[in-house]
Amino acid sequence: MPIVKMGIRKMNIGIIALGSHEENHGAALPPDTDAQIAEYIAEKTAAQTDMEFLGVLKSAYEFPEINTGNHDSLDQVIADLKNQLRKAEKQGFEGILLVNAHGGNQELSDHLGDIARETDLVIKMDSTVCKIEGPHAGTGELSIGSVLGITDETKVTDHLNSEKYPEVGFVGFDKAREKYEWAEEHANEIIENGVKIDPQLGEKLLKISIENSVEKIRDLKSEIQL
Template identity: 60%
Template sequence: MKVGIIALGSHKERHGAALPPDTDAKIAEHIALETARKTDAEFLGTLKSSYELPEINTGDHQPIEEVIEELKDKIQEVKAEGFEGLLIVNGHGGNQELENHLEEVEKEMQIKLRMDSTICQIEGPHAGTGELSIGSILGITDESQIEEHQNPEKHPEVGFAGFEKVREKYDWAEDHAQEVINEGVRIDESIGKDLLDSAISNAAEKTREMGS
């Protein structure tokens, strides 16, 4: 089976003072490219839309229906090139909602679909130590802005520490906020490397399973 890989992140999302708005997309692209390098799959680009839970206002996101339509357009394009399977490497937490729709899209579009959101599940708080450390490896973290980055009044999105309603509704958000409040954030490239290695390994395993 000919398998392709696409990246899915977000492009206009606040990530504090030290990370750019397209952090999630850049991380997803790196994982997707490295996964393609380690397997027989081909990297086929990055989707431009992204979804977020309505309570979390961190930037510019689209309805899940728009993300699905863009995915379908991409599937039509890659099927014409002979691809029979597609792995979606996701770097943005809100996009995990797409998993709930993949079976329907798979049946409609007649293509094998898998999604890997490993990095979202292991990197920890939004714009926290994990993302900062990954960003340092990728060259997108501004280390001079770390102190500013931790100011919850200016950057409430870091760990969602300043998002009281989100913290009240989601236990995981409260846990992440407490981690940032109590421990702060830092850059540790060994953490970043371990996170990326785990995500790439999992995505590569899924890719090989699809191709077998």
């Protein structure tokens, strides 16, 4: 009797990057640093999992009292995300991984359940890089930027001028430091230790972030199969 091999259904999972596009990052990093980091992690994750990268969301949210540039309301970001997700659902996608590299966008995590129900998609979000890179525009981001080729190493000294670049570690954002304990911790880290470029650190942070996103893809596959 011939053996019949059962085919393995390939699940259609898309990956969307979340960053920010007009956010001050000191002297040595560009305004779209977070978007570029998220895109890199998302593309590497897509390549390692044979899933599809669907692009970078164009809007981003930021916490109150953190005035680092041009951002959108949380409602606007949710609306833009839903539009992109609906397009993905119409294209046949069953699950979506959101790869986030901008701190403020982590607020979306509280709304993913409602968004998933509205779009009929299984959705997960990975903000690993936000949690491990350290202070805003600090050593972690400078080092990741060095790996990506977006850090201007000639401007690192000027980067620590808190009068010109108060957003670095939020050192010059007094209200934010009063409001958020983590912002005060980040500011003190910059004041005490300064910043440096460490490509090995950058590679390590990216590796951890990609590994976590790959694991989230596995979780998505398991949930879709249930």
